[in-house]
Amino acid sequence: MSSLLKITDLHVSVDEKPILKGVSLNLRQGETHALMGPNGSGKSTLAYTLVGHPKYEVTDGTIEIDGTSINELDPCERARLGLFLAFQYPVTIPGVKVADFLRHAVTNIRTPERKEGEGLIPMRDFRKELKARMEELGMDVEFARRYLNEGFSGGEKKRMEILQLAMLQPKFAILDETDSGLDSDAVRVVSEGLRKLSGPQMGSLIITHHERLLEYNVPQFTHVMLAGRIVETGNADLAHELHNHGYAAVRERHPVEAAEEQEVQQKSVAPIAVPV
């Protein structure tokens, strides 16, 4: 049976400032959802909240996997339940080799009851698997020996996120602007990579401003956020329309949220909290 990630009436604050004001969304394994919306509408906040970033405080609502709330779980526990976030700004961990990091991650995800210090998956098997995934993604296998994201270009970091996705095989993958800041070749590589990984075992929530990623990964559902709410849900055509015509029409159709958005923007001395 396919798993379900169910978000119900989610309210989230950052530094006591409400950002999400009642978001509901059902993401099933095997489905592809696009999440769009103007800057500051709350897309990244939703992404970070789903994986449990401590700065994002859930003030109301629930996040459930197959009927069990994960609100109180830390990011590690959520990851072991099958949640994955491809970061918009992947973090550098100096001195930690990609292969070592991933070997720990893969072991923990596949053996969720593993405790620190307990055995890791056999080196030989791991290397073989990692090499295969890297080759599929057109990555130089030398990257496995490099330190995680240290000195990586923007495209290399994003590809590293996709590699981790491929290795960890999550039930639910959230991709936060994985296509941003990349040249068109890199966007193609990442988009193709994601398509290869998609299947009945993975549900994806793709946050994007661009169309390319969605051309390769056609969404069954497109959600539009405005001022901390999902104001519209449609199919792939909606994504296409937003891409071609922008958000003006959405704002016209949702004047209340549009007014709120404007108000927040005028007051916005405090920047949107995006970890870098």
Add this chain to the structure above:
Amino acid sequence: MSVISSPPRTVSPFNAEAFEQFLSTRQEPAWVSDLRSRSFEAYRELLVTELDPEEWKRIDTRAFRPEKFAIRDGSTAQGGSSEAAGFATLLADRAEFAGVVSHVDGACTRSTLSESLATKGVLFGNLSDLVRTHGDVLKPHLMTKAIKPEADRFAAWHGAFWTGGTVLYVPRNVEITEPLYSLIGLAAEGAADFSHTLIILEEGASATLLEETSSASATTAGLHVGAVELLLAPRSNLRYVQLQNWNEKTWHFGHQGGRVERDASLQWTVAGLGAKLAHIHQEVYLDGKGASAQVNGVTFATDKQLISYYTQQTHNAPNTTSDLLYKDVVRDKARCVWRGMIKVAKDAQKTDGYQRNDGLLMSDTCRVDAIPGLEIEADDVRCTHGATAGQVDEEQLFYGMCRGLTRSEAMHMIVTGFFQRVYDRIPVEIVRETLGQAVERKLGIRE
């Protein structure tokens, strides 16, 4: 423990009477006795002289009671069988060594050297013996160049009371490829160790010496007042590692100096993991044109440990290079202090000096003080320095946790990665491995 089969005769405290008694038991050549007497005179003066505040003001030694420690009389030292018994050494079983010298409570318990090296004229053994048998070789070097007894209270104290220590002498153009190993152990309650490590490389010689300190038990109080002298003749090449891994009841005071002559190259790695309080005064002198020194430091202090370094890189000749990188991790209520200085003499043009200390704090109650410094008299040099200190980055922790690592596992991975930069500079694989595993053990993620 077999090492302490009979109650040792002791010399304590370190007063004039005790010194005279100590001297009478030593029966050493006159030049050695003279050196000791000179040192003791200096010690008496320096005891009532204020320690250099630049070096000592951040280090609280008020709880230190020298009278609680005593030198064991060398005559009670036992033969080789007791060597290393009970010592949790990190390096001893790691590799085939070309020679091994061990000291326990200041007395030599084992001394070996491969036949082939011995026939080439290499000396590797105990200072107490070698001042008697090879005084002509040692006399020009022992506490004359790298460390003088008058340097400070601890150097003088050491100069008066040294009990033994590892000596390595490598003749001209002899290249030793296998590493040599030296263990400095403390076993008896209240034992004081005054080991002196002396390495002399003649022109074109090369060698690697791995040295570690270790306590036989976790609970015995100990004292180490040590000295390390590294003397590199032109074109010689030395890799020296000292891994300080005492128990947390040991006081460690070390004066360490390296002198590097023309086109010689020194690679010096210090690791500080143990001790209640450790202070190391480490100086490297680039004395000849083209000399170079790389200094690596790995420090991990936990509980209430205080680990402190005072490092100097002194450029006395043109075209010399020094490159110092220290990485300190502190946790609990521990503290790490590093005071660094690059000195460039007027004639030392085209000097390339670098020093950097990075501190990583694993708790809110620990502390790192890192103070770099430059004193430059030449006008055509490149000298850079830097120091950083910060908590473990929350976004790195979050990222790791998002990939299924527990917070503690992510923290440990970040710490390991933090040290990796120093490991990457150490060419001796067993040292890299050993340090990595010792850190993991201290982190509590390895047996």
